[in-house]
Amino acid sequence: MIPEIAIIEKNTLTALGLQTILEELIPQAVIRVFHSFEALIDDTPDMYAHYFVSTSIYFEHTAFFLERRPKSIVLSAGEPQIPVGVPVLNTFLPQEKLIKAFMEMRSRGHEMTHHPVKPQPKDSIPALSAREIEVLVLVTKGYINKEIAEKLNISLTTVISHRKNITEKLGIKSVSGLAIYAVMNGYIDADSI
Numbered sequence: 722m723i724p725e726i727a728i729i730e731k732n733t734l735t736a737l738g739l740q741t742i743l744e745e746l747i748p749q750a751v752i753r754v755f756h757s758f759e760a761l762i763d764d765t766p767d768m769y770a771h772y773f774v775s776t777s778i779y780f781e782h783t784a785f786f787l788e789r790r791p792k793s794i795v796l797s798a799g800e801p802q803i804p805v806g807v808p809v810l811n812t813f814l815p816q817e818k819l820i821k822a823f824m825e826m827r828s829r830g831h832e833m834t835h836h837p838v839k840p841q842p843k844d845s846i847p848a849l850s851a852r853e854i855e856v857l858v859l860v861t862k863g864y865i866n867k868e869i870a871e872k873l874n875i876s877l878t879t880v881i882s883h884r885k886n887i888t889e890k891l892g893i894k895s896v897s898g899l900a901i902y903a904v905m906n907g908y909i910d911a912d913s914i
Contacts, residue, residue, distance in 0.1 A: 724770040725751045729761050729778050730796060735812060739773055739796070742819075758782050773810065783904060790905075807905055849890060856883040858909050861900040 726743060730736040736754045743752050753769075755761040758778050772786065772793045779786055779795050786793040794808045810822060849857065852873075859869045866884070870877045888894050893902055903909045 723749055723751055725753070725768055727761060727764075727766075727769040727772045727774075728752065728754045729758060729772060729774040730754070731756055731775060731778070735775075735796065739812075743773075758785075780901070787905065787907075849887060853883050853887050853890075854908055856880060857887055857899060857903055860884065860887075860896060861903045861909055 728736050775796050797809045797811050866880045870880045
């Protein structure tokens with residue numbers, strides 16, 4: 722079976738550069754470039770083995786790519802807000818490092834595609850506890866510490882401790898970054914934020 726790959730990127734130079742690299746690394750693949758999400762949807766969007774998608778398009782259409790999570794790879798320019806667990810290809814890396822990153826991603830690709838249970842490398846972030854997830858969800862919904870304490874019937878100090886643990890475990894400090902993480906990991910629906 723010939724793999725088909727979609728590149729969804731507004732920047733023509735980035736899209737053509739990635740297409741050239743992919744054609745060299747996977748000569749048997751059919752690679753199609755879409756300069757907008759709408760152009761992808763006008764095609765047959767579910768036929769692709771992988772989606773290389775720009776950060777802006779990814780976040781504008783999170784629900785679509787979340788359903789295709791193991792197949793979606795975000796083309797990042799080093800943005801710090803990309804959620805943990807989302808495959809990312811930093812397009813600002815030097816050529817040798819970019820190729821190496823792609824090859825590492827490709828070697829894990831089979832595993833990622835066939836295990837939709839969010840596989841994490843052994844050295845990845847520690848898992849959040851059930852209570853930390855509850856706090857995370859309330860934080861992303863806009864509750865302040867005092868309201869979270871009242872809602873969960875815990876002390877304000879405990880809420881602060883949970884928030885500190887969450888940010889240390891995830892390495893994400895902003896509420897918007899935590900919201901993206903929560904959506905990407907299925908803890909909340911994007912529409913509930």
